[in-house]
Amino acid sequence: MTTPARDETIVVALAGNPNSGKTTLFNSLTGARQHVGNYPGVTVERKEGHTEFEQHHLDIVDLPGTYSLTPYSLEELVARNFVVEERPDVVVDVVDATNLERNLYLATQFIELNVPVIIVLNMIDMAEAQGLRIDAELLGQLLGVKIIPMVATTGFGKQELLEAVVDVAARHARPTATIHFGNELEPHIAGLTEALDLSTLDDKMGISPRWLAIKLLEDDAEVVADLTERVPDPQPLLTKVARVRQHVEEILGEDAEIAIGDRRYGFIAGACRRAVTTVKSKRIDVTDVIDDIVTNRIVGIPIFLLLMWLMFEMVFKLGDPPMGWIETGFEALGDVVSAAMPPGELRSLIVDGIIGGVGGVLVFVPNILLLFLAIAFIEDTGYMARAAFVVDKLMHKIGLHGKSFIPMLIGFGCTVPAVMACRTIDDEKNRLTTILVTPLMSCSARLPVYLLLTGAFFPAAVAGKVIFAIYILGVLLAALMALIFRKSLFPGDTTPFVMELPPYRMPTLRGLLVHMWERTWMYVKKAGTVILVASVIIWALLTHPTPPAQLTAGASEEQAASDAAAYSYAGRFSKALEPVIRPLGFDWKIGTALFAGFAAKEIVVSTLGTVYSLGDTDEEDDSLRAALVSDPQFDPLVALTLMVFVLIYVPCLAVVAVVKKETNSWKWPAFLIAYTTGLAWIVSFILYQGGRLLGF
Numbered sequence: 001m002t003t004p005a006r007d008e009t010i011v012v013a014l015a016g017n018p019n020s021g022k023t024t025l026f027n028s029l030t031g032a033r034q035h036v037g038n039y040p041g042v043t044v045e046r047k048e049g050h051t052e053f054e055q056h057h058l059d060i061v062d063l064p065g066t067y068s069l070t071p072y073s074l075e076e077l078v079a080r081n082f083v084v085e086e087r088p089d090v091v092v093d094v095v096d097a098t099n100l101e102r103n104l105y106l107a108t109q110f111i112e113l114n115v116p117v118i119i120v121l122n123m124i125d126m127a128e129a130q131g132l133r134i135d136a137e138l139l140g141q142l143l144g145v146k147i148i149p150m151v152a153t154t155g156f157g158k159q160e161l162l163e164a165v166v167d168v169a170a171r172h173a174r175p176t177a178t179i180h181f182g183n184e185l186e187p188h189i190a191g192l193t194e195a196l197d198l199s200t201l202d203d204k205m206g207i208s209p210r211w212l213a214i215k216l217l218e219d220d221a222e223v224v225a226d227l228t229e230r231v232p233d234p235q236p237l238l239t240k241v242a243r244v245r246q247h248v249e250e251i252l253g254e255d256a257e258i259a260i261g262d263r264r265y266g267f268i269a270g271a272c273r274r275a276v277t278t279v280k281s282k283r284i285d286v287t288d289v290i291d292d293i294v295t296n297r298i299v300g301i302p303i304f305l306l307l308m309w310l311m312f313e314m315v316f317k318l319g320d321p322p323m324g325w326i327e328t329g330f331e332a333l334g335d336v337v338s339a340a341m342p343p344g345e346l347r348s349l350i351v352d353g354i355i356g357g358v359g360g361v362l363v364f365v366p367n368i369l370l371l372f373l374a375i376a377f378i379e380d381t382g383y384m385a386r387a388a389f390v391v392d393k394l395m396h397k398i399g400l401h402g403k404s405f406i407p408m409l410i411g412f413g414c415t416v417p418a419v420m421a422c423r424t425i426d427d428e429k430n431r432l433t434t435i436l437v438t439p440l441m442s443c444s445a446r447l448p449v450y451l452l453l454t455g456a457f458f459p460a461a462v463a464g465k466v467i468f469a470i471y472i473l474g475v476l477l478a479a480l481m482a483l484i485f486r487k488s489l490f491p492g493d494t495t496p497f498v499m500e501l502p503p504y505r506m507p508t509l510r511g512l513l514v515h516m517w518e519r520t521w522m523y524v525k526k527a528g529t530v531i532l533v534a535s536v537i538i539w540a541l542l543t544h545p546t547p548p549a550q551l552t553a554g555a556s557e558e559q560a561a562s563d564a565a566a567y568s569y570a571g572r573f574s575k576a577l578e579p580v581i582r583p584l585g586f587d588w589k590i591g592t593a594l595f596a597g598f599a600a601k602e603i604v605v606s607t608l609g610t611v612y613s614l615g616d617t618d619e620e621d622d623s624l625r626a627a628l629v630s631d632p633q634f635d636p637l638v639a640l641t642l643m644v645f646v647l648i649y650v651p652c653l654a655v656v657a658v659v660k661k662e663t664n665s666w667k668w669p670a671f672l673i674a675y676t677t678g679l680a681w682i683v684s685f686i687l688y689q690g691g692r693l694l695g696f
């Protein structure tokens with residue numbers, strides 16, 4: 001252990017809520033060696049004293065009592081300015097252990113500010129008398145801060161405190177935890193952090209830009225005034241802040257400062273739920289009552305599974321009718337265009353390529369919309385954080401942490417934001433593992449494939465159950481792979497951290513609609529861009545070159561179309577590939593669709609749409625489902641195997657790109673592509689061959 005040079009003064013600031021015992025501690029530490037003055041310019045009492053400890057000279061300042069660092073009162077302003085501007089070597093935050101959650105609010109702000117801080121768990125005698133058992137060691141690990149249990153009136157813990165002060169001062173030990181403000185606020189905080197002109201601010205203020213960004217979002221008058229003075233042209237920044245604040249208020253239905261405060265309390269609640277046990281409980285609070293049920297050891301997981309099941313039921317039951325309408329609409333459109341145009345290349349491009357491809361994907365917008373609505377709802381109410389809490393123990397079994405669960409849940413919607421949400425995982429091993437397994441959570445782009453295939457090959461009564469089983473398979477594989485990766489690629493323990501439990505809130509309708517719409521719009525945009533282009537390319541590859549006339553002479557119309565597709569570039573390529581996928585029950589048509597699905601998984605559907613609408617001559621029922629059923633290659637087992645393959649094999653290009661960005665290397669995206677495709681082949685092989693052996 002390094003120690004500060006002897007005779008060097010260590011400046012210690014005592015901070016804490018009023019009546020937490022600061023003055024008692026101050027007196028106990030300094031004895032008679034103290035003097036009282038005023039802070040410059042204000043009539044707030046400034047008490048200073050000193051003491052010697054192991055030949056170190058400690059200068060101790062008793063700050064006025066404060067509840068937070070947002071200066072609502074003169075006392076808070078003085079305390080905050082002292083910490084922010086005079087930069088004591090160590091801040092000792094005196095916390096009343098009998099009122100832990102409320103008192104720790106101030107501590108969260110020292111954590112955000114990232115100054116060297118020690119938490120004194122004072123009045124531990126009274127806390128114990130009240131039946132509170134606080135695991136100070138665990139709480140300290142969770143908050144990333146050293147915690148000393150104390151009784152200031154008797155001097156219990158004083159020796160440990162002084163040792164800790166010298167140690168923290170020597171190491172400049174800063175809090176290691178980060179408080180995350182949730183998926184709505186974090187991107188704005190990141191944006192503001194970037195927008196702050198770091199080069200001019202950092203050296204002048206010596207404060208983390210993230211803290212400044214949070215304070216700006218909170219509309220902290222002091223920080224706003226400070227920046228106005230220090231930034232050469234502050235107006236664009238302040239305008240941006242105002243815009244973000246207004247946006248946040250519209251989405252969350254409350255002021256940004258309230259939302260931020262809620263997240264701080266959520267952080268504390270999450271930590272205390274793990275580190276504090278009450279022998280006899282006293283408070284009654286709605287959030288606590290609900291949490292006692294939904295985070296209950298026994299019923300917590302069944303409740304979670306029930307809610308997930310309800311979510312999928314809703315997505316499929318409510319989404320089905322509008323899906324049918326859109327399907328009918330596109331069929332009618334195809335018929336109208338077919339009737340209006342002369343036969344030929346252009347008609348084929350529009351009807352088979354574009355309407356067949358893009359239409360096949362847009363049909364699923366109602367389901368996607370509902371899925372995102374459900375995800376936004378569980379996220380915005382605060383339930384998602386509880387789900388993570390509930391599965392924490394289970395997640396530890398696979399070497400992960402409950403926090404990894406949130407990206408995985410978001411992965412049901414889209415893997416891209418899910419991989420980005422892994423940023424909230426502070427532990428690098430956990431973060432990488434989570435990034436690698438999250439693509440196994442079935443994203444909404446895979447849903448169209450399932451809906452198409454179950455719709456075609458399974459009775460309506462079991463279709464939903466089949467899809468649910470596919471999702472569960474994805475979850476189980478993610479768990480298995482996480483276990484393998486944590487054992488082989490990233491061995492070793494990880495640091496514990498807090499899972500925030502923000503209070504429940506009723507999400508605003510506007511917030512839900514905006515979140516739902518933003519994500520659905522991305523899906524629609526993808527259909528209009530990537531998928532449109534891919535559909536045209538795939539159509540071209542499937543229709544060129546045209547086979548010589550003698551080859552198809554005499555064949556039925558349907559046979560001729562199929563021969564022509566087989567003769568095309570895509571057909572030849574997929575035929576060459578066929579031996580690899582034959583053991584999975586797939587033919588070259590499916591191979592073409594799977595290959596095209598590298599770009600985006602919906603393209604599997606649009607490609608099947610193109611392949612089959614090219615060969616389709618049946619005028620009565622020209623839906624893709626009907627076309628699949630009439631293909632002898634397909635049966636329920638092939639359909640199931642195809643769904644499983646699509647679930648597991650390579651994530652789309654957008655995911656590969658975001659993994660590259662988040663891991664800052666090509667190694668992980670390359671590994672991701674390789675392992676998912678290998679795993680897809682193995683699992684599909686077992687399923688298909690096993691199924692055939694059993695006689696399906």
Ligand code: GDP
Binds near residue numbers: 019022025065152153
């Ligand atoms: P301040 O407002 O933070 O300066 O708090 P004080 O030091 O004035 O303490 C407030 C009250 O709590 C006083 O009556 C103290 O005697 C009492 N107190 C302080 N520390 C302890 C402790 O560890 N245990 C108990 N039981 N009482 C304490």
Ligand code: MG
Binds near residue numbers: 019022023024
């Ligand atoms: Mg006092």
